[in-house]
Amino acid sequence: MSEAMILLLAQLALKYGPVVGQAWHAIFTTANPTPAQWDAVWTKDSYDAYVPPANAGAGS
Amino acid sequence: MKRNRIALVLALALVVGCPGVPPQTVAYRAIGSVAVTVDNAMKGWADYVHTMGRCAPIAPTPNCVTVAAENSVRSAFNAYKKGENAAHKAIDAYRAATTAPTGTPGVPNTSAMESAIAAVSAAASDLVGAISQQKGGKP
Numbered sequence: 001m002s003e004a005m006i007l008l009l010a011q012l013a014l015k016y017g018p019v020v021g022q023a024w025h026a027i028f029t030t031a032n033p034t035p036a037q038w039d040a041v042w043t044k045d046s047y048d049a050y051v052p053p054a055n056a057g058a059g060s
Numbered sequence: 061m062k063r064n065r066i067a068l069v070l071a072l073a074l075v076v077g078c079p080g081v082p083p084q085t086v087a088y089r090a091i092g093s094v095a096v097t098v099d100n101a102m103k104g105w106a107d108y109v110h111t112m113g114r115c116a117p118i119a120p121t122p123n124c125v126t127v128a129a130e131n132s133v134r135s136a137f138n139a140y141k142k143g144e145n146a147a148h149k150a151i152d153a154y155r156a157a158t159t160a161p162t163g164t165p166g167v168p169n170t171s172a173m174e175s176a177i178a179a180v181s182a183a184a185s186d187l188v189g190a191i192s193q194q195k196g197g198k199p
Binding site: 023024027028030031032033037038041042043044045046047050051054 | 082084085088089091092093095096098099102103105106109114130133134137138140141144148151155
C-alpha cells in the first residue's frame with residue numbers, strides 16, 4: 001500500500017468516517033462471505049457512473 | 061503521523077492475513093478493502109468535480125477541473141476496473157473450484173487469485189495517486 005493511498009484513507013476517514021468505518025467493519029468481520037456479499041463487494045462499472053458527464057440529464 | 065501510518069498498515073496486514081483464515085475470506089477482505097477505498101475515493105473525486113466545476117471552453121473559472129485532469133483519473137479508473145475484472149474472474153474460478161462436488165475437475169488456484177488481487181491493489185494505489193495529484197493535495 002503506497003503512501004498516497006494511506007494518506008487518502010486518512011482523509012476519507014476524516015470526511016466519511018462513519019460510512020467508511022461501517023463498510024470496513026462489515027468486510028473485516030465477515031468470516032464466510034455469502035454470494036450476495038460477493039456481488040456487493042465490487043465498485044461501479046464505469047467512471048461515468050461516479051462522475052456523470054456534463055450533458056447527463058440534459059433531456060432527450 | 062508516520063507512526064499512525066505504520067499502525068494502519070500493520071492493522072490491515074493483521075486483519076487481512078490472520079493465520080487460519082480461509083483464502084476465500086482473505087480474498088474477500090482484501091478485495092473489499094480495496095473496493096471500499098476506491099469507491100470512496102471516486103465519490104470524493106465526484107464531489108470535487110461537482111464543487112469546483114468543469115472548465116468552460118471560454119473564460120474558465122479558477123481551480124476548475126480540466127478535461128486533462130478528468131482524463132487522467134478516468135484512465136486510472138479504467139486500469140483499476142480492468143484489474144478488478146481480472147480479480148473477479150480469478151476469485152469466481154477459485155470459488156467455483158472450492159465448491160465443486162467431489163470428483164469434478166478443477167483445482168482451486170490460490171496463487172492466481174492472490175496475483176490478481178495484488179495487481180488490483182497496485183492499480184488502486186495508482187488511481188488514488190492520480191486523484192490526489194489532480195486535487196493538488198486538497199481533501
